[in-house]
Amino acid sequence: METLLSKHWHHLPSDEVAVLLESDDTKGLDRFEVTHRQQHFGSNQLTLKQGKSPLVLFLLQFHQPLVYILLAAVVITFVLQEWVDSGVIFGVVLVNAIIGYIQESKALKAMEALAHTMEGSATVVRAGKKERIAALELVPGDLVLLQSGDKVPADLRLLRSRELQIDESALTGESVPVQKQPEQLSLETILADRSNMAYSSTLVTYGTGAGIVVATGNNTELGHINTLLINAEALATPFTRKINHFSRILLWVILGLAGLAFLAGWMHGEPLLDSFMAAVALAVGAIPEGLPAAMTIMLAIGVNKMAHRHAIIRKMPAVETLGSTTVICSDKTGTLTQNQMTVQEVYADGKHYEISGTGYAPIGDIYLEGSVIDLSFHPVLLECLKTGLLCNDSRLFQKNDTQWSIEGDPTEVALISVAIKGGLSQNTLEYMLPRIDTLPFESQHQYMATLHAVNKEASIIYLKGSVESVLARCDKHCSSDSEMELLDRDRIHREVEAMAAKGLRVLAFARKKRLTPNQSISHADVAEGLCFLGLQAMMDPPRREAIAAIKTCQKAGIQVKMITGDHIVTAAAIARQIGLDGIANKNLDHFAINGHMLSNLSDQELIAIAQKIAVFARVAPEQKLRLVEALQAKGHVVAMTGDGVNDAPALKQADIGVAMGVAGTEVAKEAADMVLTDDNFATIEAAVEEGRTVFDNLIKFITWTLPTNIGEGLLILVAVFLGLTLPITPVQILWINMTTAILLGLMLAFERKEPGIMTRPPRHPGAPVLTRELGFRIGLVSLMLLIGAFGFFEWALWHGKSIETARTMAVNMFVFGELFYLFNCRSLRHSMFKIGVFSNYWLLLGVTTMVLLQILFTYSxxxxxxxxSAPLEVIEWTFILSGGLVIYSVVGTEKWLRCRTEGCKGS
Incomplete structure (x- = not known):
């Protein structure tokens, strides 16, 4: 029995399936056999990976190099009995740990949400009796009955079906419900095309059926996804990885310099305590205490801004990751398209009609050769639209002035919408031609027919369905001149092929007049003798804003790829319309590939072609995961969108997973880093723009804060090597670092996006946090701060000032040097006059507050x-402000010269 569970059930005849599973296709399993199998196979539920305890998960948040530095600062300030400073730094560490813990805990809920999708009940036949049981109790071999509204409780091989339709979008990405039938399929049939299977957690939307359980729990397709989700690696963000690497280097540099300072003091004959305090001062000065808090706050501000742009960030580092994105893998339905079927072309009476307007809203016109038509002068078109309106079980309602809602099948609603555009009314026609009987759509017949009363003596049959099934029943072609025109099947097939090449879904329409008032209709009545009316071709049209967003992404150097459950021709047609990379080539093989082709590629082959292909159609869940991994293997930072259960593993593996908030499943949302509240690709582009702005501001902060830390460390080191009194004390260093970080540096978080931010290429994933240009600037400012602080300290002592006054001058030189330098950091390439002196009111408020605090620091x-500290005189303030002005001027000149030589376009 165990080996049977891995069989290709779709490839076996339905009667053979029951035999192999030792079950009965009408009576189901016996009671004792059910008990035996429950003991053997266990419950029909997914098993969750054993996670870390909450305490361990929380403690791991402290396992980071930068946090080690901060904890060292906590201990040092505690030993120095600086309770306030120690408490503030520890508070920063604690808040960061709590945020990280909450984020990681939420991520683990994805597996829990997936497990809950299998909960519910099922209708089974056991020992010949029908009963309702908990889905957890199902075993392989159980006979399950399905009807409209049911959630499929396990993987089933269908034995019988009647008009059965199942919504598998959460599993396969297919945008419309799938028609099911029990006939045997070929071995190579991919998951999305297995019409004789019903998979766990999909939804029955129409009809009835019966199937035998072939897999439960972890052995189902959903269980397979659960395994992929558990094993998918949750990657650190590019910036987080770089900061961790930077922090490790900084940790060893600080420890090395502190040890060097201690050794130098000891060699100069200083007391061990004084040498130790010098080492402590250097360590405290070199630690960027404000960096973690600044990162958290800047990311939080980015989260808030994105929320106003319809993007909910579930994990804060995702804000920055968006700015690093090099590839966006997007779902098609509802994200790049409107998820509203729309008739775009009609072929009737040998003429081609074009339809304006998109979506379900019946707003638009019908055109012939560029001119709006009057339907009354086009009788065959009128009959074609009337057929689509009357041979229809769906409804279109207007909710308000701008919104329309539907009831029924999206394809049928599209037929209603185009008929209303032509001036027809569903209610009026149904009153004039009341329906007498119906032949509902069945997969084996591929058509629907309705019988309508014309008067007491005559009736008419309207039929719609697939082109093949409708043409087989027609022997003439309706025209405005004569109904007896011979049917040119070859011409119609050419028209169908031309429409299908555009990715349009084509339906055919026909009628048959009867001179009898019969009250019923049978399949024999529509077997022959119908008059062909025409074709209606529809598609889910692309979003206009998505087209513009894709162009913006491409200008920004970001590749956009479509990953969909739809057929490759439909996907490629939409891709051409929205302008994906490489679509100019008409050869499908050059830019599109389907799941069957992907399954035949090795990992190395997939890595080689993944970035060249723009369209991936009919892909399975594990193939989506492989695609993400293949792109990451090429060094790409991948954003992946999705809405279904099948998308969850890829969403978790991607550098940033983007779930759909409207149509998305809870599993997808829990696995994602970001949720779109409008399911719109344009929102992703806006989020990328915001992410780039956040990264810019983070780099500005780092570029601004490091000169203070480096300058302070160098100042202590120079004093120790020269055997001089420390120009600033550890407590004064903490004052500088914490106040300036909060009141000056953090204000950079409110800088607006710079011009041309979406015309830059993405940052290379392997690029360092700081470029050589910024490294040079940091070194230059550090040196100027060192010279200014040390020079003013020595000048004060030379002129007989107290040590307190000298140190106060050194402290203020650092503060005001950083203050003037802050205006240079508002843009790393342009002057503040180009980006607007008053464009960041928060920065001006922070500068004002910092000045007031320094006055208190000096005179209180x-x-x-x-x-x-000690009060300063006017001459001393003149030196300090002059020093700050020199720093601003030198850096401004350096930026101007660099712009002249390298150019400043796009930044």
């Missing part, structure tokens, strides 16, 4: 006692 008696 309590602050003088607490921090060892």
């Amino acid at each position: 008696p309590s602050m003088n006692v607490l921090f060892g």
Whole structure:
């Protein structure tokens, strides 16, 4: 029995399936056999990966190099009995740990949400009796009955079906319900085309059926996805990886310099305690205490901005990752398209009609050769549209002035919409031609027919369906001149082929007049003798805003790829309309590939072609995961969109997973980093733009803050090597670092996006956090801060000033040097006059507050006692402000010269 569970059930005849599973296709399993199998196979539920305990998960948040540095600062300031500073730094560490813990805990809910999708009940036949049981109790071999509204409780091989339709979009990505039938299929049939199977957690939308359970729990297709989801690697963001690497280097540099300072002091004959305090001062000065808080706050601001642009960020680092994205893998239905079927072309009476307007809203016109038509002068077109309206079980309702809602099949609703555009009314026609009887759509017949009363003596049959089934029943072609025109099947097939090449779904329409008032209709009545009316071709049209967004992404150097459950021809046609990369070539093989082709590629072959192909159609869940991994293997930062259960593993594996908020499943949302509240690709483009802005501002902050830390460390190191008194104390260093980080540096988070931000190429994933250009600038400013602070300290002592006054000058040189440098960091390439002096009011507020605090630091008696500061005279302030102005001028000149030599376009 165990080996049978891996069989290709879709390839076996239905009667053979029951025999292999030792079951009965009418009576089901016996009671004792059910008990035996429950003990053997266990419950029909997914098993969850054993996770870490909450305590371990929380403690792991401290396992980061940058956090080690901050914890060291906590210990040092605690030893120095600086309770406030110690508490503030520890508070920053604790808040970061709590945020990280919450984010990781939420991510783990994806597996739990997936497990819950299998909960529910099922109708089974056991020992010949029909009963309702919990889905958890199902075993392989159980006979399950399905009807409209049911959730499929396990993987079933269908034995019988009547008009059965199942919505498999969450599993396969197919945009419309799938017609099911029990006939045997070929071995190579892919998951999305297995019409004789019903898969766990999909939804029955219409009809009835019966199937035998072939897989439960972890052995189902859903269980397979669960395994992929558990094993998918949750990657750190590019910026997080770089910051961790940067932090590890910084950790060893700080420890090395602190040890060097201690050794130098000891060799100069200083007391061990004084040498230790010098080492502590250097370590405290070099630690960028404000960096984690700044990162968290800047990301939080980005989260808030994105929420206003219909993007909900579930994991804060995803904000920055968006700015690094090099490839966006997007679902088609509802994201790149409107998820509303729309008739775009009609062929009737040998003429081609074009339809304007998109979506279900019946707003638009019918055109012939560029001119709007009057339907009354086109009788065959009128009859074709009337057939689509009357041979129809769906409804279109207007909710308000701008919104329309549907009831029924999207394809049928599209027929209603185009008929209303032509001036027809469904209610009026149904009153004039009341329906007498119906032949509902069945997969084996591929058509639907309705019988309508014309008067007491005559009736008429309207029929719609696939081109093949309708043409087989027609022997003439309706025309405005004569109904007896011979049917040119070859011409119609050419028309159908031309429409299908555009990705249009084509339906054929016909009628048959009867001179009898019969009250019923049978399949024999429509077997022959019908008059062909025409073709209606429809598709789910692309979103206009998505087309513009794709162009913007391509200008920004971001590849956009379509991954869909739809057929390759439909997908390629939409891809051409929205302008995906490489679509100019008409050869499908050059830009599109389907799931069957993918399954035949090795990993190396897939890696080689993944970035060249723009369209991936009819792909299975594991293939989506492989695609993401293949692109990442090429060094790409991948954003993946999805809405179904089948998308969850790829969403988790991607550098940033983007779930659909409207049509998305809870499993997809829990596995994603970001949720779109409007399911619109244009929102992704807006989020990428916001992500680039956040990254820019983070780099601005790092470029701004590091000179303070490096300058302070160098100042201590120079003093120790020269055997001089420390120009600034550890407590004063903490004052500089914490106040300037909060009141000055954090204000850079409110800088607006710079011009041309979406015309830059994406940052290379392997590029360092800081470029050589910025490294040079950081070194230059660090050196100027060192010279200014050390020079003013020595000048004060030379002129007989107290040590407190000298240190106060050094502290203010750092603060005001950073303040003037802050205006240079508002843009890393342009001057503040180009981006707008008053465009960041928060920065001006922070600068004003910082100036007031420094006045208190300098002149308040309590602050003088607490921090060892002293009042300054006007001449001393003149030196300090002049030093800050020099820093601003030198950096401004350096930026201007670099722009002259390298150019500043696009940034």
